[in-house]
Amino acid sequence: MKNTILQVERLQTEFTNDKKKVKVLHGVNFHIKKGEVLGLVGESGCGKSLTSLSIMRLFKGTTARISDGEILFQKNKEEEIDLTNIPEEEMRMLRGKQIAMIFQEPMTSLNPVMKIGEQLTEPICLHLGYGKKKARTHAINMLENVGIPRADEVINEYPHQLSGGMRQRVMIAMAMSCNPQLLIADEPTTALDVTIQAQILDLMRQLQQDQNMSMLLITHDLGVVAEMCDRVVVMYAGKVIEEASVLDLFESPKHPYTKGLIASVPKIGNLKEKLSSIKGRVPTPENMPEGCKFAPRCEEAMPICFQKEPATKAFKGNRHCSCWLYDDEMRDVSV
Amino acid sequence: MSNPILEVKGLRKSFQISNGMFRKQKFLNAVNGISFSVSEGKTFSIVGESGCGKSTTGRLISRLITPTEGEVWINGEEISRKKESELANVRKEVQMVFQDPYASLNPRMKVRDIIAEPLEIHTKLTKKEQNSLISEMMEIVGLSDYQAGLYAHEFSGGQRQRIGIARALIMKPKLIVADEPVSALDVSVQSQILNLLKELQKELKLTYLFISHDLSVVEHISDSIGVMYLGEIVESGSREMIFSEPQHPYTKALLSSVPIPDPKLKRDRIILKGDLPSPVNPPTGCKFHTRCPEAMDICKTVEPSLVYNKKMERMVSCHLQQETTDSNYIQI
Known part of the structure; x- marks a missing residue:
């Protein structure tokens, strides 16, 4: 695992609301390689930003708490540390030095x-x-x-x-x-005009390549993902549901949620009378459905989807997807 | 061409931005002499970056603010000089849908009362008659009857935008001014609202003035487009023509800045330098020359006029155009 700079394993983060615990991240798994730009996409409310805040442990003033899982960070050649259990003092020395972050609203x-x-x-x-x-x-x-x-x-x-x-x-x-070795950019261009967005994306790509820095780019804009990222992680309702290289993801999305997301973006030069969309909305953390969390919105849902949660399966080309549709297609190992 | 529902001629709005007896008076020309017309059942979109005057244009047309100069004709009636007391009829025919569905709905009102408000103001219908109209309208925009008794905060962003659309449609207006109606929504919901707007337009023969910064959304919904830069329309024409062969360097740059969700697509981007200049102190000559990759000497001093390019079927204001294919231009 020398090539990996950050490995997030079974990450669970919860809030305490009126003494009731509300779990928002339900075991997030992904990794970022050295010099790689990893995109993290999903609708609002699916846990993208909380994932980045969990990595940075920026919980001050909230009731958020990491309840389970590991965030392994390759601090230098020899040393790998778990960000979930180092003391706050050490975390402070890491923030801004080894891991830096930029936010959506610069003001x-x-x-x-x-x-x-x-x-x-x-x-x-x-x-x-x-x-x-x-x-x-x-x-x-x-x-x-x-x-x-x-x-x-x-x-x-x-x-x-x-x-x-x-x-x-x-x-x-x-x-x-x-x-820094790792830059976390949470919707860095969402508040900007398109011509300025183009400038900033260009700058970020250039700096990232010059320094061979790793980057976690959080965005809801699939156009930005296509232009910037090497690999993409798709999140839904506090879990990673698909992971693939950017080319594979756009060419042959596996999860019905990913398919729906890609299809609902209006594309310039590709006019359709009616845009496709995903019915319903992301469930709130208090009202998570049984089984696959996407099942109530899924066009291809089967009876089993409403009962049991699908496991994450590995596919050819270093892809992962959790969906019952691919149960018999299982290639290598169940992760 | 059928009758224009909306016709705008030389519309101008300047805001005074410095007060005080001894200070020099400064003006900001938010909208600086724009003209266009929209026929019944069509969509005209205004695109541009923040600060280009597109929202001000929308507010002028719905007379939320009064123009400094120019004319606004709605369904054959000139409204720009009307007094507030004479505007009641206009208000019935022009309705707005706003960007932020969180800020544009009163949190203390039930959905029924939000949608009923225009009826209260403009009609003398009984509660019963109102309620039947409201449930009909809620069904049209895809909300259920039981939701009429809920408050706005109990809805998601997309549903709230449906409430805003229901409120705008309840008076059966001719023209809808939609100011960034889908910008605050997730893509999956954005497409639902865009589809709804298109369906409603077909069914109810609505005319839209659609204001947006998002070119991919604009391409999807418009019949014709006006590109604005610092208070002026720099290029306008049919959707097909503008998107397939943009002529103004600003339109070209805008189009090439939009990230396209296709990782295999490699293209040469035009990346504009610098920021939008301050509208208080706009550049001389062509206002775009400070950022234009193709600027010439003349652009710094002489302001180009918006002229009709017959061959390219559009209006463009650019010296480059006038010089190269002069014979094709008829000055309007």
């Missing part, structure tokens, strides 16, 4: 009353041990790397003086400043 994730420069140099001083002056030079370099014009002036400005696209560039500069 709410930057401090509005701190100058860009102060916010940028904070992690640099903390993690790299630079002095103020050196950190400032490094920060200006980083801003230039992400394509911000007049970087030496911007560093003295406040976030509200920048446009949405520029703020997201600052967030990226901040995330990249300590040269």
Whole structure:
């Protein structure tokens, strides 16, 4: 497993609501290889963001808690650590240094009353041990790397003086400043206009390739997935239901949910009188159906789907899918 | 061509953005002289990035705000100068559907009362008559009768948007102004609402003004399209023509920026440099020249006019067009 930077195993995260425990992640399994861009897709409410917050353990101020599972992170060549049970102090030193994160809304994730420069140099001083002056030079370099014009002036400005696209560039500069091994990007371009989205995606791809960094890209936009990712994990109702390389996933989706998602995207140059859609909605964590959680919305559901949950099966080409449709097609091993 | 339900001529809206006795007055031209018309039963879409004036256009047409200049004709009636007291009739014929189904429905009202509100204002129907109209409308948009007694928070985003559509349709309007109606929804739900809008249009002969930033959605729903940039329409024409052969460099760039869900597709993208300039202080000449990959010297000083390109069947405002195929242009 030397080639894997992050391995998430049976991850379960729950909230406590009025003393009642509500499980939101029901055993999430996936891994990210070194230098790979892994896409995490699904509708809102299926647990994508909670998965990323669980990896970073960003639970402060909520009742969320990891109740089971492992998150194995390859810290360096020799050492592999389990992020679910290291002390908070060690986790703090990891955040921003080895694992960095960018969020959807760049305005709410930057401090509005701190100058860009102060916010940028904070992690640099903390993690790299630079002095103020050196950190400032490094920060200006980083801003230039992400394509911000007049970087030496911007560093003295406040976030509200920048446009949405520029703020997201600052967030990226901040995330990249300590040269992380893994970047988690949670809907990084959703709040941006298409022309700005194209700029930011281009920048992220370039930085990722230059540094051979691993990336977990969380998005609901299948177009972004097709352009950015090497491999894709599809989540539904707190579980991974399909995993495949980006080419396989779009060419021959296996799970009916994946098929439905791909079919419901309107494609430019491919007009249809009627778009297909998935009926119903993602179940809430309090009202999870029995059996396969997608069964009530599934066009191909069989009686067994409403009774028992399907196991995850491995297929040729390093693919995984959990669906009863493929029960007799089982190739290698049941994972 | 049948009668235009909506005709807009030279529409302009400027907002004063600085107050105070001694400060210099500044104006923001949100919409800067746009013209188009939409025939009955058709969909005209306005696309553009945030800040291009597309939402302001929608609000001007439904007279939520008053234009600074220009005319808005709805079903043969000029409404831009009407007083609030004379607008009641217009309000019946033009209804809006908003982007955020969470913010546009009153959380303290039951669904029945939300849909009934236009009836309360515009008609003198009894409760019983109202209720039968409401259940009919709820069925049309795909909601069940029993849901009339629930509150908006008990519904999902897609269902809420259905409630918003039911409220807009209850007065049997001619024109629906839909401002980003599917942007807040997941793709699987987005397609349900788009299908619903298309079906309703066929059944009820509705005319849509569809405002969106999402080109793939726009292609799916429109008959014709206007591309806006900093308050102006830079290119407009039929859907087929705009999507198959975009002429304005901005339209080309917009189209090529849309991520396409096909990993095998390798294409040369046009990536625009920089951000949208501030509309308070727009660039001289062609407003797009600061970001245009094909800008020439003339673009910096002379503003191109929107002219009709007969060969390409559309209106374009770009110096590049005028220079190369001059003979095909008729200035309007």
